[in-house]
Amino acid sequence: MPAFDPVPAQVSFPELEQRIQRLWDAEDPFEAALRQRAQAPAFTFYEGPPTANGRPGVHHVLARAFKDGFLRYQQMLGRRVERRAGWDTHGLPVELEVERRLGLHSKAEIERHGVAAFNRLCRQSVAEFIGEWEQLTRRIGFWLDMQSPYRTYDPPYIESVWWSLKQIWDRGWLYQGYRVSPYCPRCQTSLSTHELNQGYREDTPDTAVTVRFRLVDEPQTSILAWTTTPWTLPGNVGLAVGPEIEYVRVRQGAERLILARERLSLLQGPYEVEGPVPASELVGRRYQPLYPQAAPEGDAFRVVAATFVSTTEGTGVVHTAGAYGEDDLLLCQQEGLPVRHTVGLDGCFLPMAGAFAGLFVKDADPRIVEDLEGRGLLYRADPIRHTYPFCWRCETPLLYYALTSWFIRTTAVKERLLVHNQSVQWVPAHLRDGRMGNWLESLQDWNLSRDRYWGTPLPIWICPDCDAQRCVGSFAELGLPADADPHKPFIDEVQLACACGGAMRRVPQVIDAWYDSGAMPYAQWHYPFENADRFAGAHPADFICEAIDQTRGWFFTLLAESVLLFDQPAYRHVVSPSHVVDGAGQKMSKSRGNIIEPLALLDAHGADALRWWFYTTVTVGQEYRVSPERIAEVVKRFLLILWNVQSFLVTYANLCGWDPGAAEAVPAPAERSVLDRWLLARVAQTTAEVRRRMDLYDATVACRQLAQLVDDASTWYVRRSRARFRGEEATAACATLHQALRTMARLLAPFVPFVSDALWRQLSVPLAGQPSSVHLTDYPEVRSDDLDPELLEAMARLRRLVEEAHAQRERARLPLRQPLAAVTVAGAPFSAELAAVLAEELNVREVRYAPVPADGRETVSLDLALTPELRDEGWVRTLGRRGQELRRAAGLRPGQPIDFYVEAADPLGAAVLGQAERLTTLLFADRVQRVTQGARPAVEHSAEGTIDGTAYWLGLVRRGPASSLPAEDGP
RNA sequence: CGGCCCGUAGCUCAGCUGGUCAGAGCAGGGCUCUUAUAAAGCUCAGGUCGUGGGUUCGAGUCCCACCGGGCCGACCA
Known part of the structure; x- marks a missing residue:
């Protein structure tokens, strides 16, 4: 009875993964691992919440692969690693999807449709692709608790967010202000940078005007x-000049003009430069407003200095x-210039604009040019083409427009953030x-509010009578039950009594969805209303991992909120992989048609x-x-090699009946042959390096080390040990490789969770009392007894010399099959054991040594002279090879007993007679018989050929049934 | 315009704190080994290590400038 289940030679990793997944489904090792570490110190991880109203892509697999690798590693180190899923549920992307589905195009249409119904659809839309996310997460082996995820729209979550905003408010860091954003007057909303980038159009015709300010x-x-x-x-209220710029006064006809010396080329017709005007002389001068009827209250129409002024245009x-x-807004605030709108939210001029009132601004442009020209204020007007932003949804030209917004004064904690x-x-x-x-160095205050519908409502109530403002930090303050829906429009019905007797109403805005995600460390636990211990024990996180685009996203919002609220960092280690692009380095996009679906990749290769x-x-x-x-x-270069070693x-x-569970005497590692000791030393060395790298959060080098180990195990250990697995050393060799593979399965478990578990399970079958899954084992410790740097170095040296010797054979056109008398190493002698390895690998009888060349470089040289005996052996080995091919062509399995018949003229025939025993061994035959010419017996299979010019014939006859070898699964 | 990253053999990429670092894999040609039965091993690449300076006894490896690619941000008044 074989100890191990047979390993099919052909393997489909996707199928293997499904088989392992079914085992996991039945056994739930994820849960078991958590239980196993229930009392262990925690390793805290925050899962960055994706929005589930979009499909997961390859780039999501990327971040999740790294998350899972480090988390599994830490868990195997003995930490308790909880991994709770989360969903980002609010925000404009969700609203846009619902708008699209409903065929709505503006806020006015949403409000006609009804905010309650709209938000209901938003809530449903978030779950749209949740199944695909769960499927993908599961398929890639990312263990994540998706049973009880945190969701940013849940009332307790929102209440925690409110609490945090109240904290910020109490510290005076939440305030109302103006902000200029790209604004679509048709949709009546500001656009995010991301949206803005989708709508730029090059070569947009426009008019550039140069205007006189008297x-x-x-x-x-x-x-x-x-x-x-x-x-x-x-809307002009001021003129800005650059303090470093040199201005000049020029005379042109009866008038004087002031402009930068570098921009004189702008002037039309002859002019005379009267002299320089320092910027400092201009600052503070007053000019006549272009439109006095639109003049705002305040100290306007002055020249001020601003560093952003350039002379490129x-x-x-x-x-x-x-x-x-x-810039204008910041400058006005800095210089005390009044700020007031001359254009309404609909993009049309307000009444104070006189003749232009009611006109859409872009339509008013030509009228303004005409008007200025009529009043002699226009110096010149030029058609230009430039890049201009349009609304990516409705193609309306965007305006930069100041809106009332609520800000968090992040600049107040800038130093702490740094x-x-x-x-x-x-x-x-x-x-x-x-x-x-x-x-962080160029930090600005956080524009928190959004004039939208589906988001965490900004918990600020204002009294229309006395302007008193109040920030609400809990449901209780509003008299709301814990399960109340705090979203719009319901929350807007809630009024608060003001001290002045008035009824306070909530401001209409919701907050930036990024704030929601940054709140997850505390909001996912409904802190501080509940779970205070839980939060305290899990903040800051030990580890987070998201793609690079989260730097200014989630990485920032986590840090900012943690610093604002707790004066703490939010995380200790960040791993942030770069972008995923297609094979040609192109960004994946629908329009390019180069999107690679993750599930297709997974189905094909695993x-x-x-x-x-x-x-x-x-x-x-x-x-x-x-x-x-x-x-x-990867499959070819890594997984298959690993699999073949196992196989x-x-x-x-199984062939030699070795059973790791049997109490058979296995030599202690120190007593085993040099190849065994070498493999164990490589495993120990790699274990140390992998642990060191993983502790530095460097999975790349860790995995490359592991790849090298697998390659060494296959292409050196197994290659050089093959014969030993059939001889006296079989027990030691099996024990060594078994032990090495079990360690490798554990070393690989964090990275390739499926195949490593398959290996582990297979190798553990004969052993009692082993964890059922590799994911329930501890990460391998470095076995210091196995470490042997000297041996590793000597073997590395040996392998370098082997390469050189093989190259010499190549040049001499001598096949490796042909034995040679000796190899001479010019360098330090190897131990007898290593010399034997060298001799066997090079197929030479003897290893000799010579002094090292003067340059100190070790070399190797083969003795290429052939004696008759060596030549005979070479022939016999060639004949053996041909016999092997015949066996294979006949479809015989290893272990099938056979008889061989050989017919060959001398000198080949003599060689066969002289080395009949060797040939028998080579052919795994019971008997090899030379037959004389013309006396060929009847055989089942035969082959003919020549060796060094001598013709031969080979015949093969089966004897009895196959021995107790495992059957193989098909060809 | 600013910040960061990258620019090493046909392709994909290694090269840590400066001194065998001029490498690996893939593709292609040749050869070999094999009861791991097509998986593997060996061999063949004459690459100004983007360009030009500099530091140094010595520079892909440090500094500066420039060119090209990418990402992020700012700006387009």
């Missing part, structure tokens, strides 16, 4: 300013309208001071292959050029 105290003198958006001119003077430009960021171990390391560090490819192909931080061919290569062991262990 100085109050010098009406004959004008400052020239230039703009491509004439519609912002009625225009006049070196920037027309400033605070409500219609980001300090805590320093404490984080980033992989790749440059992210800390690079992308993340730079982002999850282990894809995971392993992600770990080993490039270092984290470089892009992943994924293609089916590259994943297929080899099982075949021979």
